[in-house]
Amino acid sequence: MNTEPDRKPLFAARPASPARLADTVSDAIAAALFDGRIAPGEPLPPEGEIAREFGVSKPIAREALRQLTSAGLIFTQQGKVARAKALNGEPLEKIYGYAVRSSLTRLREANEMRRVIETGIARLASQRRDKAGMAAMQRALDEMQSGLGDAAAFTEADILFHVGLAMATGNSMIRVQMEGMRSVQREVSELFSRRANRSLADWAATIERHRTLYEAIADGDGARAEQAIAGHYEAADIASLEVTGKLKAEKGRGR
Template identity: 25%
Template sequence: MIPANTPAGAVASQLLAYFTSGDLAPGTRLPPERQLAQLLGTGRSAVREALAALEILGVVHVRPGSGTYLRASASELLPQTLSWGLMLGEQRVEDLLQIRAALEVLAAEIAATRAAPDNLAALRGHLAQMEEHQDDYADFVEADMLFHQEMAAASGNQTLSGVLQSVRALLRIWVDRSISAEGEARDAVAEHKRVLEALTAHDPAAAHAAMTSHMHTANQRIVDQEELPGPRSGQFPFSDVSAT
């Protein structure tokens, strides 16, 4: 992890600003560590640590014996700046849960007015997978995640989908651990069913109510975990975020 107030955190922030400026094309080879350190006025160890973190995030790719290369274009990197900023800063789980809840409710409301038959069919498929895997928590969480991604896609708002994905990525480690008993999985299935019923009926008010209720209980399951790792002390582990 890289706290924002360390030399490596400052270097990572500077590099991200440069990568999203539009001046670099995907596949561009970055200057060597020594040159970057001179350009940024910092030590090579800070540059090395910042690049290692950015590689974990998928921003750059290190080719042994060749160098470090930028993975994506500015347009592809920009939607991720929210998650990078949060990871480099000191945010708390409760803050992210509040943000996620508001965005999920908004996505549900919009999706209720725009969901196409293909979206609804995909949502039914993900819900069926959740029902089938109530005792297989890894598969259950995966189906749950896909349900929410499809719902956001059904809203037709790509910006909303991108921001939601960034927030979900930051919360993934805690979401993965929030379903720990069959009764909790059964409750979650019932909550998703109510959301899907509202979307199928194209009823924004019902979608708002169903998702608000689901977010309340889903967030409470996370908060009720006996011990939340990492962010309780104000930092996010890069390795956990990169899992999505």
């Protein structure tokens, strides 16, 4: 006799095709995570229960959970049930980090990607002006000012500003994308810190460019926000050329 209590299926499971059993299971679990049926931090059912709901073996259920762990959607500990993670850009950040550290070419491509993406983000942020995002941007400006001349503190404030910019759109997927690009920002900032002639005036000018962008978004002026992004990246491009030239010169001298 079945002594288990009746329970409404959690994953809206559909019969899985033999060719992609684990994929079908992981897709259904991911859907439950994304639509909020399982909140961040909540446990998933045990492997055996997942296997029964989908009509698959425990090894298939285990492989589905492994896929979700690799994607950064759940976390597991030995001997414990898997738990849901909050959606974030950590998996993308790792990929971009590997890429930008591999060569200057990949770094330039990643920075170009940021420029293209953030232009659209700035316009959408100026339309929506989500309160949490605007507050994060304002806090970042304050932290940039207090971290003036401190490369590490300034970098973290800069990253917070751009994540806040994404949050201001009210779009969680855009936020995740910007979080994923934190490794790009960090690598660019570390390169810029190698500029021997970077003065406090340069740091202050960077703050002012960010402030101009913030004010355009706060005013709901999408065209001005796009212009501010363009100006910010134009200045960054000049610095990039300087850094690239320095690194090539160092490589030529065998450093």
